[in-house]
Amino acid sequence: MSRLFWDVTVLREEVRDLARSYRLPADVRGRLVLSATDLACPEFEAGHPVRLTSVFDATHDVPQLNVTLTAPRAARPLRSADLPLTAPETSANSVTWHIPLPGPDAGPYGEDRAPASPASLSTQAREGDEELRAALARADRLAAEHRMLKHELAETNAGVLALYVQLDERDEQVRKAHGQVLRELEDALRPLAPEIDGLELAVHYAPADPAAPTGGDLYDWFALPDGTVHVTVVDALGHGVRSTRGAVTVTHAVRTLALEGHPLHSILARTHHLLMPFNADLMATVLLVRLDPATGDLQVASGSHPPPLLARDRGTPHFLEASGRGIGFPSPGSDAVLRERMEPGDLLLLYTDGLTESRRDLIEGESRLVKAVEQHAHRPIAEIPDAVAAEMHTVVLHADDTLALALRMTAKVPAATATRDVRRLPAQGRRADKRSIG
Structure with missing residues (x-):
């Protein structure tokens, strides 16, 4: 699929429909929509079109969807850094995402798969909420993991500190015993x-x-x-x-x-x-x-x-x-x-x-x-x-x-x-x- 776009709303829904057709997870879908929107908006504001191309690639062990956004009339290189979805392949006027597909039944439109029908406004809102919930769930999960790691790190640090204290106490005992022996030897010499x-x-x-x-x-x-x-x-x-x-x-x-x-x-x-x-x-x-x-x-x-x-x-x-x-x-x-x-x-x-x-x-x-x-x-x-x-x-x-x-x-x-x-x-x-x- 390859198509030229002049409007951000149409592009956004096309990307969302593409992601839905390949059953991408909600959080991946949301990241892809945001990334394509971030790249296209400056071009639309300048009156330039963007082209969206998708290719199904089954040559790998895990099939993947290759999505390329191209700005043929871009005045400057596309900003590919800090995108919500990392793009491993970039050029002066294009960005390509290689997205692993979630299961064996995911694939391109074909004889056994009808194109997705245009989403209604309620469907769009529901999908937007789903993407938001997925993002919040991921954020909550990462926050919980972060708290657990901080707790484990605090316990580890406490254990290490206690060990250092014990070692320092033992070193002090050895130093005192060593010093006492030396003092007794010195006293014997004086x-x-x-x-x-x-x-x-x-x-x-x-x-x-x-x-x-x-x-x-x-x-x-x-x-x-x-x-x-x-x-x-x-x-x-x-x-x-x-x-x-x-x-x-x-x-x-x-x-x-x-x-x-x-x-x-x-x-x-x-x-x-x-x-x-x-x-x-x-x-x-x-x-x-x-x-x-x-x-x-x-x-x-x-x-x-x-x-x-x-x-x-x-x-x-x-x-x-x-x-x-x-x-x-x-x-x-x-x-x-x-x-x-x-x-x-x-x-x-x-x-x-x-x-x-x-x-x-x-x-x-x-x-x-x-x-x-x-x-x-x-x-x-x-x-x-x-x-x-x-x-x-x-x-x-x-x-x-x-x-x-x-x-x-x-x-x-x-x-x-x-x-x-x-x-x-x-x-x-x-x-x-x-x-x-x-």
Whole structure:
């Protein structure tokens, strides 16, 4: 069938009759009528005709009706996008729909099928209502499916969220257990403060990451046979267990050499040569301090480590600059031993760079450290390292392991008794993220 049309009403009814003859579903019929009307109306308004052609195609597994609307005098290409019934085949002036037929008895007009009679106005209205009802039913069905999908999606999301919560809780439990084990290992590595007449000691340690409390900042303190107190502060390169292992090997090597009686100025170089064959990647800054409580004599040897800060009982704190290179550095060892004398009431603060470089400015950090020590030097020794660290870390731009160790002379003791009363303090409780020993 091929026919030319000049009127939209006639075209609409022809399309509807065609769809009825092939028993197309009401919703497909309505979409085809609307699509043909949308394409033809601009042509009719311009005074141009349109041609409607229908072909029955039985060459496919499912017979189909091919309907083509052509605008021979169209001034511009037909708008085929966003039609109610999608048209898979288009050209500049024509649009073709390939519509699968609903059943085996559907087919073209033939000897056994009479052409449809013209529909009355009541029939047209009834068919229009039928098409509308079909469209509304489809819309209602899609809305119901949409609500069901939203409900199922909400249930799925709730289940996934609950699973994530459970996994996060388990991860948190594992992290806490892991952190507890590491804290216990760290506590085992950190020596208790020796109790020595005329001398007070305290320490603060805080890891860069509280969830992983191991790090490369480590200290060691012990009394030598002659009554002097030896203190080692180590900052091994890196973070975590690997840096802890490096710091432990350094402190153990230094302790062994010190107890063997090697001079203070030679210990760093000897430590380097002892450890390099076993750990060529090891790099660590080291600070060595010897203090005789009987005389107040103080010796400092440094290997690339931040200088200790000496705060006199009266006077402005000042840094004790001792030159040298650390373990794993070129030309490792101390250049010389710096000597000072401490008096009762004097305070010595040893630390790692995590204390002074938290704001990424070493000069500014050292200036703030002097002020912090001046402010807190009068406090009980057990409070000083914590208070100084808190003062220095009000703003942290660069998180790093932090160690602050304080020694204060209380009174000079006679040389005859200096080697006698060296006792160990009992084990003390330690906090999860920092420890104080006083």
